[in-house]
Amino acid sequence: MAALHDDVLDRVGQRIVSGELPAGTVLTLDGLDRDYGVSRSVSREAVRVLAALGLLATKRRVGLTVQDRSGWQVFDPRVIRWRLDVGDRTDQLRSLGELRSGFEPVAASLAALRATPEQCGALSSAAEDMVIHGRAGDLAAYLDADVRFHSTLLEASGNEMLAALGGVVTEVLTGRTHHHLMPSAPLEEAIDLHGRVARAVRAGEPDVARVAMEAIITEATAAMTEDMA
């Protein structure tokens, strides 16, 4: 099912973020063709994308040079996923957590000022689903509701760049569930906080929404650090 292009892209991307191919390593297109048994078009297009993501640089007569982490497009969902899958998961999640503690409270407060009735409804419904599936212990359905909640909230902020961070948050939530960095049963307190945010947004209370969202991130960070220790 997975197309050859995506296959090569994923595999090389993962080898780079995992550190198997450290910065400075030099590859060649011919080498990739042989390694993966694909035609030049496939490896060529994969390399172009990796170069766009800042993971590789191409140079004539030299080849493909693996780039230092400082040049990576760390906001690209693909890079985030690779790093969560095979890279420095802990560092990555800490970075993302700190970042979220910055922009999600702002998004919550903006959403309280700008959310449409439909978005308020979607938010409440997602929060309710979290209650139901959280209590039932259905982690997959809980995750789905969690993702819906945060994506809707960021969308409702009316700020397209905050909305664009929805992909990043989705990767974090999915990643930490997938890698078992979550309590086996979601905490009652976390679930409750989501409901509080939803109500504050509906009531148009930006400060209440912001504070509740700050608590969500703090709680999530604490839960995760404990779990990793």
Add this chain to the structure above:
Amino acid sequence: MAALHDDVLDRVGQRIVSGELPAGTVLTLDGLDRDYGVSRSVSREAVRVLAALGLLATKRRVGLTVQDRSGWQVFDPRVIRWRLDVGDRTDQLRSLGELRSGFEPVAASLAALRATPEQCGALSSAAEDMVIHGRAGDLAAYLDADVRFHSTLLEASGNEMLAALGGVVTEVLTGRTHHHLMPSAPLEEAIDLHGRVARAVRAGEPDVARVAMEAIITEATAAMTEDMA
């Protein structure tokens, strides 16, 4: 000099973000070959990158469909540049301002905990330069110091994702000066706040740093909105 690949990439990218090719428009690879007079490899690789940026989606038997803005990788430097060049500059700057109000205070507070002595020095020196050039009314030198201040601070947060947002902040600062959305002489208060952040970071006082940085963003937003009215 500019390679064919980058040429096609830039041109198609700009046509999309400018709205000349609205979401839903369907193109074909053959069409691009003809339009730009390049071979399939070139258009193919450009399309692959555009697809990675979320601007296009490819589908067999259909062609290339221009995607809605909601899927764009709006944090990619290429996309930011295209939008500042041919897109909606003012909306873009407002979005970026709201985003900054989220992550810069967090970065300031983290920097107070983690900045190295060298970074503290660079921060203080940038703040001093802002005083000097601000009072002298040298806008270009002031901007340079301002950019140095914020980039250093984000770097000093010790969080690579916050550091990666340095480029974004630079765009905001440069953009608003370039488009005359700044007071002709920087406000004494704004300059003073930067010094306060630098001192708080050096002293290791995260809360003071955070509050001062919040004030910087609030002041900047107010100044810009007034100017636009």
Add this chain to the structure above:
DNA sequence: TGCAAGCATTAATCTGATTTTTACAAGACC
């Protein structure tokens, strides 16, 4: 020792052919 010419390597580009997927339509059936 320094410099310039030439060589060899590798990405960049062009081209033609084949394979695979799949939207759409024509026909078959109820």
Add this chain to the structure above:
DNA sequence: GGTCTTGTAAAAATCAGATTAATGCTTGCA
């Protein structure tokens, strides 16, 4: 008439061969 199957063609995806253009490195000369 409406739904289901089947066939066809359109377009991307992939493969493969050849040519072009930069450019790092070496060689030879002064």
